[in-house]
Amino acid sequence: MNHNTPLSPRPLRHLCDVQRRVVGVAQLREHGVTAADAAERCRAGGPWQQILPGVFLLHPGPPTSEERLHATLLYAGRPVAAAATPSPTPSPTPSARPAVAPAVLPEQPAAPDQAAAARPRYGEAVITGLAALALHRFASAPPLISLDRIDVLVPRTRRLRSTGFVRLVRTQAMPDPEELTGVPVAPVARALADAVGHLADANAVRRLLTEAVRGGHCEATSVVRELTRARLLNQPHVVDAVDSLVAEGRAIAEDRLYEMVRAYGLPDPLWNVDLRLPGGPHLGGVDAYWPDQAVAVELDTRASRQGHRQGHRLEEDAQWSEVARKREHLERLGITVVHITPRKLRDAADQQAAVVRTALMASGDRDPAAYVVVLPR
Template identity: 55%
Template sequence: MTPHTPLSGSAISDSSGSSDPSGSPGSSEATGAEYVLSAAQLRERGVTGARLAARCRAGGPWQPLLPGVYLLRRGVPTGAEVLRGVLLYAGRPPGRTGGSVRPYGDAVLTGAAALALYGFGSVPSPEEAGAVDVLVPRTRRLRSTGCARIVRTAALPEPVPVGGLPVAPVARAVADAVTVTADAAGVRLLVTEAVGGGHCDPATLVGELERAGLLRRPYVLDAVRTLLAEGRSRAEERLYALVYAFGLPEPLWNVELRLPAGPGLGPVDAYWPERSVAVVLDVPPGGDCGPGRDGDAGWAAGVRRREHLERLGITVVPLTPRKLRDWPEQQAMVVGTALAAAVDREPPAYVVALPR
């Protein structure tokens, strides 16, 4: 059998060349599916236990890949074959969820293997990694073995289909990869590529790292703070460019608002005092990312500050780094509309804008 041609009915045959009555396993969901089948799938195709054992003996045409999972050819398995094998080993029998069939049951790829499928350049390929992390429910009684590293979780994420395989969302996959990475430089590469490459936004990533308790590790916390500082700097540059490129009025940049002789109202990134319109960049502050700190509390405080400004008659326009990067024209329209609408509003409370 030629190792890199699609599996035909003759692939499941005995040594004399006679074919099994099952014929072809059918079309694959991803590259590698043609040659990787579980023992249950082989039984469905008429392969008996004795015939399976004979084909997997020394010199035979097949080989075990993981317990209960077989590679129907000789040679080194490809990355796609490794991933499918791990999913078949870890997943329960195929189930139906929300009207759709999940061929790998409740198994979800995560960690470096998932990030490789997303196209990350800072992780090794499944062939090079040596271990593939796969999420299963905490109640599963399953051991890590061979290339399959079992990661139990109380809450399985909703998988993202990538190449026909169930994959954890990027932020969760990064957190699981960071969990087994003790190298500070490696962690910086992961979080930088996740956000800088546009795979996920900073708030989602920080929230996932916090949920996993990873911000208690000093090198992870340092990587996140560096990332957020760089992300804010890039977002500020894009905000400056947006104002000038789309002909918006010149605002006061990076000011602290406060009531006369009163308490501070919080910082804003751009402020038009004659229109009482403020732009706030939605970038998680590095000070909220620390051991024992609840990141949600920082966001809640930010929401309260904005609500207070709105009650004083100041229009607050929140912009995210991703929106500024991907949809600058749309964001310019949002800011321009807020400035135009301010003309017809009641005069707001008088506030003072101070440099910060």
């Protein structure tokens, strides 16, 4: 006799709807269903089916997209067993246990104060790849129901194998997931990298990357960083798509900068200009320049694209050193340089406008800047 199997089945009111249709073997045992009981119900023509190792679908038809997602997480994660709760009815003796486990019986919806307990808990497993992009509502991602495989991130130390419609993606560092439709989902940039790693279609890769940036899901720099981490930039079709992505991201950031200046009533600057000393060296290009106030704005759209071959951190350090030298040189000449990232323009344009306005207003309190030649870039 299995002493871990309760003599009385537990009620299922604390479970959400999908948990009553897709359950793991540990949950079945917790609710009074033995392995033999489950095997009997999964026989040909039976009311249940085993769709993944240790994961059961409590109806005979094909699984829905939602059920496949939750089955994937049950298989790949480490679901936390719910704390034991007593049955409201007297427990029958072992011989009186019902032949059909109550997991297939309807229950009343959970009360509002049970909402937290009703959410599935799947441990260390996060949906990624094309399935995650579909959950992020990417128009260029295939619908969930059409996917042959669902990618799921797990820690590298997990002793599991890909099986059925589940493809494991092992990682040294799990990302902080977003919860979409009750499912833990990888952030867009990470999901993109995991999807691109399994795509050979250059057009599909380009569509996904373009939508990520153009649709405002994330910035080009974060996508390139994840592609670099995944060592995907040695594939020509990915490199070509990334070149377009970076150009797309910069164009969007420039449009947001134009809009910020207009929307917050800042004086019109000179756009996209090079600065030079008279008869002297090139000082560098800036995205906006107010010559009367000697204030420049530069968009920080740096993105490392060859870090896997030359050392990602070393390349970023070199890029930052060049930016810092340029800024220091301009400020020694009395020019205030404001660096703005595309993300800040997207998420906090009002704050960035205030920073620029403050720099313009403070110009009267500074010593006059050196004369510089302004040329179109």
